[in-house]
Amino acid sequence: MRLLLIRHGETASNVVQALDTAAPGAPLNEVGVAQAEKLAEQLAMEELDAVYSSPLIRAKMTATPLATTRGLLLAEYAGLREISAGELEMRTDMDAQLAYRDVFFRWLQGDLLAKIPGGEDGRTALERFSAVIERASADGTESLAVVSHGAMLMTWLASRKSNFDLSLLRHAPLQNTGVAVLESGPVDRWTVHSWQGQPLSSGSGGANRRAARG
Incomplete structure (x- = not known):
């Protein structure tokens, strides 16, 4: 299966770096609406069987032009929502940002029970997202x-068996309407062909890290 992982467009919460993870969440701002329209144009030549979205409003607003231009019905799945910030919800301070990110790194180091008070653990978050992808594959979606x-996207991708190098996130984190293009392989292995328009080698992310520094 060919899989395009896409982050939603910009919101007012993104601008102030608020941990906005609860439903329904902030809508796209003017920049985000333009980004969503541009995304649909940029991916016009990409053949898609289906477009799935998180139920949060910013994701649906981003996905709608992409689905509409192809005459596809947009499918919403709760499993695609953002990782819960729990008691840190809507905080903008650096301490909250670091605490939120620290949990994801603990998951990637094997501590899937780590969570923010009031949030969710790694097993729950990663399994709900994986279940949506696995269902699409089982349905024959190509x-x-x-x-x-x-x-959610960066943590799930970093947790998969793939050629993706986690250190790439320090140099080129997934931007609003950034796209990662993946292909599924044997034994739950994924090959990342491109990261936000930049080709990724089949062996590692090293070439991309060098380019990102420039």
Whole structure:
């Protein structure tokens, strides 16, 4: 299966770096609306069987032009929502940002029970997202676009067996309407062909890290 992982467009919460993870969430701002329209144009030549979206309003607003231009019905799945910030919801301070990110790194180091008070653990978050992708594959979907959220997408991708190098996120984190293009392989292995328009080698992300520094 060919899988396009897409982060939603910009919102007012993104601008102030608020941990906005609860439903319905902030809508796209003017920049985000323009980004969503441009995304549909940029991916016009991409053959898609389906477009899935998180139920949060910013993801649906981003995915709608992509689905509409192809005459596809937009499918919403709760499993694609953002990772819950729990008690840190809507905080904008650096301490909250670091605490939120620290949980994801603990998951990637094997501590899937780590969570923010009032939030969710790694097993729950990663399994709900994976279940949506696995269902699409089981249904015979060959090309799927998924519009979700930065933390969810980056953490899920980093947790998969793939050629993706986690250190790439320090140099080129997933931007609003950024796209990662993946292909599924044997034994749950994924090959990342491109990261936000930049080709990624089949062996590692090293070439991309060098380019990102420039």
